[in-house]
Amino acid sequence: MFDNLSEKFSDAFKTLQGKSRLSEDNIEEAMGMVRKALLEADVNFKVVKSFTAAVKEKALGEKVLSGVNPSEQFIKIVQDELGAVMGVESEEVDWEKPGLKVVLVVGLNGQGKTTFSGKLSNFLRTKKKKESLLVPADTFRPAAKDQLITLAKQIDVDWFDSDLSMHPKDIALAAIAEAKKLHKDVLIIDTAGRLHVDEALMLQIKEVKEAIKGENPEVLLVADAMTGQEAVNVAKSFHETIGLTGVVLSKMDSDARGGAALSIRHVTGVPIRFISMGEKMKDLELFHPDRLASRILDMGDVVSLVEKAQENIDEKEAEKMMKNLEKGKFTVDDFMKQMDMIGKLGSMSGILKMIPGMGGMLRQVGDLSPAEDEMKRMRVIINSMTKQERDDYKLVKESRIKRIAAGSGNTENAVKDFIAKFRQMEKMMGGMMQMMKGGGMPGMPGMPGMPGGGAPGFRQQPGMGKKPKKGKGKGPWGGGFFK
Ligand SMILES: Nc1nc2c(ncn2[C@@H]2O[C@H](COP(=O)(O)OP(=O)(O)O)[C@@H](O)[C@H]2O)c(=O)[nH]1
Ligand SMILES: [Mg+2]
Incomplete structure (x- = not known):
């Protein structure tokens, strides 16, 4: 994940090695490299601008701390700002609210909506002890119903036997009634996509949302992280026309460059809720901006x-x-x-x-x-x-x-x-x-x-115990524990 970005950051930090303090002059080269790395990773230029400004301001305002070398100090600032640009920690969906929680899963074709619907159902059971009902409501591509049912069987979750000749909003309403009868905690509605954002699609989803607004639904957009700025634009369109409550970044296991993850929150204001890391049902993680920042900077994610x-x-x-x-x-x-x-x-x-x-x-x-x-x-x-x-x-x-x-x-x-x-x-x-x-x-x-x-x-895995001690000696780049 984000390998190229990690490598470029690591190169940028190397330019600060051996410096006795951070100054306007000596951070210039590093800042330039950070800026270039972000742009190459397809991060939105506005995000890059405000990110680099924030890092620079903090780096120059920072007091020299004894025992911490300037390059480590700089890395810490970059890490904090990366986390900040991606969101704040407590942005999890509230699954504990009494009554039925309705989740509307939306997005373009092939982004991972159906897969995510299954994963979410599995996540809710294993991590939150919540039982859900899966609802196929993709009336555009009938095969999607079988796909969702196959997943439901695989994780042994109930599904709603939608009548695909009905309008998705009527399917949603019927499914809500059924879920309430079955005393389910969550209802997950998998909707249709299109190749591009188009009016017919937006209208349909708007109608579904309108019909179920009494349930105060969670509207999650699934966006393929590999598509970078395209994902950001799609998120913007969906948010403007339908109103999203969250984004799910899928295919983070593939060689995504980082642009989507680092831009979506900042550009749309919509929080990233989950990251999807593979095709298996268990490959879903809650999104933690600070942990992802740490992974990007090659500082691991031991937690x-x-x-x-x-x-x-x-x-x-x-x-x-x-x-x-x-x-x-x-x-x-x-x-x-x-x-x-x-x-x-x-x-x-x-x-x-x-x-x-x-x-x-x-x-x-x-x-x-x-x-x-x-x-x-x-x-x-x-x-x-x-x-x-x-x-x-x-x-x-x-x-x-x-x-x-x-x-x-x-x-x-x-x-x-x-x-x-x-x-x-x-x-x-x-x-x-x-x-x-x-x-x-x-x-x-x-x-x-x-x-x-x-x-x-x-x-016992050889090497696993050899973790560099934090705050002591040189950091992962400073002379390199592993290099
Ligand atoms: N590698 C990877 N593949 C994924 C992920 N999520 C979905 N896919 C694959 O992407 C393709 C499209 O997914 P699907 O759920 O059908 O997308 P939908 O059209 O939005 O419903 C399928 O082949 C999935 O197996 C993910 O997180 N990682
Ligand atoms: Mg689908």
Whole structure:
């Protein structure tokens, strides 16, 4: 996400290294680079102007703090302003209000409305303990009804069997009555889109909104983050004609440049409520401007990472593994479970980027998919091993190697290679456990709410514990922890 922007910012900050204080002269180069980076990321020029003005004013007005170098001070100002331009923290939809909450999902074709409707329903159940009714109201493209019903079945949520020959406003009214009868908490109406903003579409949605205004609906526009300023213009049109209460930025997992995220709030005044990060039903996150700012600046997002870990990692499994490790035992099964845990958190590069400084390192390494392919290969080999062998890999000798190779569709050398790698890993694990016993393993310091032993599989990943200490020595760029 926003890789190019992150890299350009990082270059800009480098120009301030070794300066003893921030002055008009020496921030000029950095400011110019920041401005260019934002424009290249397709950020609205008005936003760029007011952003750079605010950063400059703060940078020059800032007192020299002892112990903090000017480049760090500058980064902090940029981070705060990035957050401020994207919104304020407490802009979540109020889901707790008594009575039925009606959500109208609007936007152009292919932006992710139907997908988001499903994701929202899933989010409401898992995070807010709210039950929703999904309403297909795309009378323009009848296949959208099947698409929504497929999603509803997948997450086991009720849907409304809309009669697509009716006007969407009548579908909405009928669905509201049904949702009230079923005592649902939320009603999610998935509407039709068009290729471009057009009058017929606007009129239809206006009529729907008018018909349900007694319910005080939440009107959420789903906009593809990859489309940059186009998304901003669409948001403007929708807001002016229909009135939006929020924006959902979709496809943030793709190589969006940042223009939409950084401009929409500032240009339209409409808050961003969610970011959508993939095609799966769980790929939806609440929008936190400060966390996104921190990700853009490659400072990681440890809070979101920990939240993800807490949601996805099975504590009992983790504890069992910890016990094994304490006994100095690390089995192939343990390894498989660790891979599973990591897999549940998302793609490898996605997770790594949440760790401060890792984004920069990733950009240097380039593509992580060979590592992911390797993990897949290992998984196939492990699947062909017997329970006994997984418990004690040393049993895997000649004839067993042949069998595993044949069973997993790999060469014998690939199996031997895996066993050799596993031996290495076992050694590393042993070494780490020794360090932990001696109190020398930093783990993930400051992980709020992690239970006693934490989630060891997650903690043990080499490198994950090496988090640069904040406010001490050099920051992620200042001489570079990872560079
Ligand atoms: N990568 C990615 N794809 C998405 C995301 N949201 C939706 N999509 C995909 O975008 C396409 C259009 O989505 P859909 O929900 O049908 O859009 P709609 O026409 O606005 O209802 C589908 O192929 C979705 O799987 C997202 O956050 N990330
Ligand atoms: Mg749709």
